Amino acid sequence: MSPSPRPTRTICGALPESRMTNKSLQTALIHSDYRAPEGFAAFPSAIHHASTVLFKDVAAMRSGNWKDKNGYTYGLHGTPTTFTLEARLAAIEDGNHCLLAPSGLAAIALVNFGLLKSGDDMLLPDNVYGPNREMSNWLEQAFGVQARYYDPLIGARISTMIRPNTRLIWTEAPGSVSMEVPDLPAICAAAHQSGALVALDNTWSAGLALHGFELGVDIIMQALTKYQSGGSDVLMGALITRDKALNDKLALAHMRLGMGVGADDAYLVLRSLSTLKLRFDAHDAGARDVAHWLKGRAEIGKVLHPAFEDCPGHAIWLRDFSGAGGLFSVLFDNRYSEAQTDRFVDALKLFKIGYSWGGANSLVMPYRINAMREGWQQPGHDKGQLVRFYVGLENPIDLIADIAQALATL
Numbered sequence: 001m002s003p004s005p006r007p008t009r010t011i012c013g014a015l016p017e018s019r020m021t022n023k024s025l026q027t028a029l030i031h032s033d034y035r036a037p038e039g040f041a042a043f044p045s046a047i048h049h050a051s052t053v054l055f056k057d058v059a060a061m062r063s064g065n066w067k068d069k070n071g072y073t074y075g076l077h078g079t080p081t082t083f084t085l086e087a088r089l090a091a092i093e094d095g096n097h098c099l100l101a102p103s104g105l106a107a108i109a110l111v112n113f114g115l116l117k118s119g120d121d122m123l124l125p126d127n128v129y130g131p132n133r134e135m136s137n138w139l140e141q142a143f144g145v146q147a148r149y150y151d152p153l154i155g156a157r158i159s160t161m162i163r164p165n166t167r168l169i170w171t172e173a174p175g176s177v178s179m180e181v182p183d184l185p186a187i188c189a190a191a192h193q194s195g196a197l198v199a200l201d202n203t204w205s206a207g208l209a210l211h212g213f214e215l216g217v218d219i220i221m222q223a224l225t226k227y228q229s230g231g232s233d234v235l236m237g238a239l240i241t242r243d244k245a246l247n248d249k250l251a252l253a254h255m256r257l258g259m260g261v262g263a264d265d266a267y268l269v270l271r272s273l274s275t276l277k278l279r280f281d282a283h284d285a286g287a288r289d290v291a292h293w294l295k296g297r298a299e300i301g302k303v304l305h306p307a308f309e310d311c312p313g314h315a316i317w318l319r320d321f322s323g324a325g326g327l328f329s330v331l332f333d334n335r336y337s338e339a340q341t342d343r344f345v346d347a348l349k350l351f352k353i354g355y356s357w358g359g360a361n362s363l364v365m366p367y368r369i370n371a372m373r374e375g376w377q378q379p380g381h382d383k384g385q386l387v388r389f390y391v392g393l394e395n396p397i398d399l400i401a402d403i404a405q406a407l408a409t410l
């Protein structure tokens with residue numbers, strides 16, 4: 001068989017002319033004249049993949065402002081996909097502005113690096129999300145920012161800790177391991193009296209069961225990695241604000257640090273948002289069933305679930321929250337060692353050992369809370385082993401049976 005003839009080359013490297021256009025096929029593959037018809041309608045948001053965004057002419061490019069959410073300048077600053085997700089997240093929290101970040105921790109970094117400078121002071125609850133503590137200690141050691149920690153139940157007494165250079169107060173409602181519920185209105189009132197801003201990590205309630213802006217906070221942070229994604233498959237974070245000037249400050253940090261999110265990830269979160277409330281309510285109901293059952297067990301010292309009386313700040317939860325979701329912890333009775341409760345965790349079959357939460361699968365995690373928290377080492381404080389449960393979307397009856405068989409190994 002004779003080899004097929006190679007195409008004749010007129011220009012070095014060019015392929016024959018396309019039958020469809022008068023361009024070479026090489027160019028026609030890149031510059032297609034086809035335009036899909038107008039008028040397509042469907043429920044899902046379109047997924048716009050773009051780094052480069054096109055301007056219709058030089059004037060449009062020159063007048064383009066990357067901060068303007070009515071237009072497009074570059075993939076990093078927004079596409080219809082990311083703008084749609086931002087708008088929907090802002091609506092959940094009853095806020096006006098939203099910025100997306102590649103993880104919850106990246107969103108935390110935007111607050112810290114966007115609002116603080118050398119010489120500033122920040123306050124964080126002693127039960128703050130661990131990596132935020134790590135970041136704040138880094139800010140202190142390397143960037144000349146002071147980071148101090150307060151008792152999460154401090155309430156109005158936080159005014160005694162605020163200094164003239166205190167710029168930022170972090171809150172978490174509740175703490176995601178030890179579950180103390182803070183008095184946000186009291187903390188916000190004290191902060192605002194001194195001109196400090198309050199940031200709330202509102203991940204536990206997904207923004208559904210706690211309305212941070214009504215209670216006075218300035219910035220709401222969400223780890224969308226959790227309930228909003230709902231699939232244990234996406235990392236993303238968001239910052240929601242009401243104040244335009246504050247949003248612009250954070251947006252500047254977002255630009256300077258290059259915190260882009262991928263279109264496919266944004267789509268996955270958008271896809272899950274429709275069921276967010278129903279999933280959250282189902283997690284809430286399941287977690288209360290499991291927590292209630294644990295409360296009746298002699299092996300358990302305390303149930304640290306904000307809807308239960310054992311939980312520090314329970315009265316504040318009753319006042320400020322409308323739900324609880326799937327995450328809570330227990331303290332085992334003092335007579336059990338870490339080795340014993342580790343054996344319990346290893347014996348669980350439906351509850352898998354893993355960080356994060358918000359998906360359909362139940363999770364469990366033992367924490368060395370003593371080592372994590374200054375306040376925990378005070379005399380008279382609880383000494384039992386802390387184990388955190390995340391109740392997924394399985395039938396609570398099966399989850400309780402799983403815990404019962406694992407408790408038998410103690």
Ligand SMILES: *Cc1c(COP(=O)(O)O)cnc(C)c1O
Nearest residue numbers: 103104105129176203223225236
């Ligand atoms: C998971 C989580 C974060 C961080 O989110 P990532 O997307 O994992 O970086 C922050 N705060 C709380 C309370 C969380 O549970």
